Amino acid sequence: MLKLDRFDIAILKALVRDGRMTKSRLAAEINLSISPAWERVRRLEAAGVIRGYNASVNWSRVVQAARIIVEITLSRHTAADMQRFEDRVRRSPEVTQCDATGEGLDYVMHVVCRDINHYQRFMDCLLAEGLAIERYFTYVVTKVVKEGVDVVPAWVDPA
Template sequence: MRLDRYDVKILQILQHNGRITKSHLADAINLSVSPCWERVRKLESAGVIEGYGARINQELLVKCTAVLVEVALKQHHAEAFRRFESYIAECTAVTECYATGGGVDYILKVQTEDIDQYQRLIDSWLEADLGIERYFTYIVTKTIKRDEPALNLSPHLLR
């Protein structure tokens, strides 16, 4: 999908303020409301805009321990990766999972009530025989920054 400067500006604005009104968005990009809204709908239907939501400060609502986990698998073939990834995709305690290059295969963010619950989760993974060779646990002691990445749509980066 080719984006022009209006589309880029719409995306930048919506990334920071998903609750902006149609008229304020149109004013901000110097278009009338109808063409502006048609562009938003086009970006939504193309999957560029995946959805809208609120960032919830979970720490104010529930007791939660965040843990970062590095996982290395025993085997490195497609079926081993598929098995691990499909299992992790269904695990609600895993809030983020990234396949990585280098010394580990995956980095996960896990959120549990406490360390005991985290250890029970890891034990269940090991019992499920997901092919984990080793894992390293890093307890999050303080969140320094938690933002979505800024949208960088420089013209030379656009497809």
């Protein structure tokens, strides 16, 4: 794990809030001059701490879509079966996030489809592909309470 100091943490917090801020504004915000601040940003990028800079798009203002959370349990837990499932999920544009979990549940997927029919066709394809899916549970999202954006965990202290 990369050792970060208070300036690095301050940079990350500032860029999470506004990834488009200028070099001079970032430097002023973290109380460093421009060159050292920007060198730190480049180091954080090179180390893979900063993965990229994105636009946060409110897609619900553009298209109507169904958001679904799916719990998946596989029937077989060989490395090959899990890898085949994970590779398929990575290639699926419908899947916006997928986490491997423990305690009897193998994966939790976040899926976005045009509608419920699109979602069911997607799941039917996964089932037909022999991915060792034993069972899945579908939860339709009725309201987004907090969007999954990059946030600085509250316990990260720039000490």
